[in-house]
Amino acid sequence: MILDGHIHTNPGKVDRQAFLGRLKSAGINGGAVISISPDSLGISGKKLKAAERLDNLIAWTGPHPGLYPFFWIDPLEDDALEQVKAAVMRKVAGFKIICNRFYPGDRKAMAVYSAIAKEGKPILFHSGILWDGHNSAKYNRPGEFEALLDIDGLKFALAHISWPWCDEHIAVYGKFLNAYTRRPGLSVEMFIDITPGTPVIYRREALTKLFTVGYDVENNVIFGTDAETNDYNYRWAREWMRRDRHILKGIGLGRGALNKIYSENLLRFLGASAKKVQKRYLRPAE
């Protein structure tokens, strides 16, 4: 089974069958579907109320068992906490956030993350350079996400291996692994979303560093494409999967590890799998 952990939705006609057909053409069985963006991101080009975006999201995913709705929330909107509740009522699988004009540790945003964690839902954050036309790189450096060490029970993923700050991304992941030894009971967990962002020439280097650094990453890496429900680019998805598999097999990853990256880790991130994993935490001088 292959699940795409990072699929976007744009305004337009909702055609779930066509979407599922295109996923199938890529050999993909389902995945995490992210709602249309909030107004503050200005990506969708349409002003839609949160409730309309939520309706649209659920129309795309419906009751299909392999499609997991992720509601994109702007934590600085005044009714963000009510939006969390409304989305949970509609049984979303998780939330998406882009810190486009605030640091990840912003106080108001942190309260929203806490509410999401209390509902047992994960958050997929953008991280890395952000093509929003504005001065926003400083908000998306992986080091800024250390603030999430204080959100009890949260599962979060940083997308795109934070390209071009892949080294910093891996270091932050190591920081979280070490933190568990220093703070017994710490319950926040970081996942690594390898959705491209890394241009092709950086891909081998980034994946090689990630999987050979010596940190316990195998249970926390999630495959994704950044493709769209409206016109899922299955050729592009196939091309990335082929390229990545070639690199990952070359590094020595076997079928078990690939299954985790291509589906099992996403299901654990969503809380849809009861599978427990044993982590090897990092201590200094190891």
Ligand SMILES: [Zn+2]
């Ligand atoms: Zn994306």
